Amino acid sequence: MVKQERAARTRETLIRSAAEIFDRDGFSTASLTAISSRAGVSNGALHFHFSTKAVLVDVVEETALTRLLAVTNGAPPLGTSRVQLLVDVSHALADALHDDVVLRVGFALGGETSRPPRTDLRQRWRCWVEETLRQAEAEGELRRGTAVQDAATAVVAATVGFEVLGVRDPTWLAASTVTRFWRLLLPTLVAARLTMVEAGGTRQPSPAA
Incomplete structure (x- = not known):
């Protein structure tokens, strides 16, 4: 179970790291080496979860x-x-x-x-x-x-x-x-009868907004 949880965490880290590299470098030029380095894992560990860059992109x-x-x-x-x-x-x-x-x-x-x-x-x-x-x-x-x-x-x-x-x-x-x-x-x-629509939304915004 511990091994499975560790593998799941590694997979999630790789997905986020891939997104960060795609966001920074663009999809076409992003390298798997840069992704694995950002995730803090080896290229072998990356390929264990995602056989190719195309597969990783699809999962992202x-x-x-x-x-x-x-x-x-x-x-x-x-x-x-x-x-x-x-x-x-x-x-x-x-x-x-x-x-x-x-x-x-x-x-x-x-x-x-x-x-x-x-x-x-x-x-x-x-x-x-x-x-x-x-x-x-x-x-x-x-x-x-x-x-x-x-x-x-x-x-x-x-x-x-x-x-x-x-x-x-x-x-x-x-x-x-x-x-x-x-x-x-x-x-x-909106129709004239609909007078209570809040342009700022009715949900609580996050602090980052």
Whole structure:
């Protein structure tokens, strides 16, 4: 059991170390030697867990997907509107992208042209946004004449833009940035009866935000 726990910890360390090296050096130029060195293990130990760099990248992407689902799949508090849920989750995603290098790299791998993504996190996010807005429309939360596809395009373009720009400048992922975006969009998005949507979100932000 102790040996299995140690192996699991080593695997988790390698996944995080790989994400950190991909984040620092880029996927194409990142080396397995740099990853194993950052993880504090030998190349042999790395190859025991991951036979090739491609396998390791796939696992980083799969781990990032699990973390994205943890952000999007939580049950909203009773009485929360779908639009408020969308606002809250966009804040949670920005916060997670700021703090979690594995999630951040998982998103970035979706735009990596040197390999086909097995799991495109940006596309997964887009599908979640579209579905949430469809539910908001069905519940009468959207302003009359607002097309779900148009609203989804605006939200996805902005949030993925924050993700990309946040790689070099973390202020793009700050709660204040996301709040300003929603303050601009909400008046054109929500029905007049929906007056209590908080642009700053209703969840407690992390200290890093």
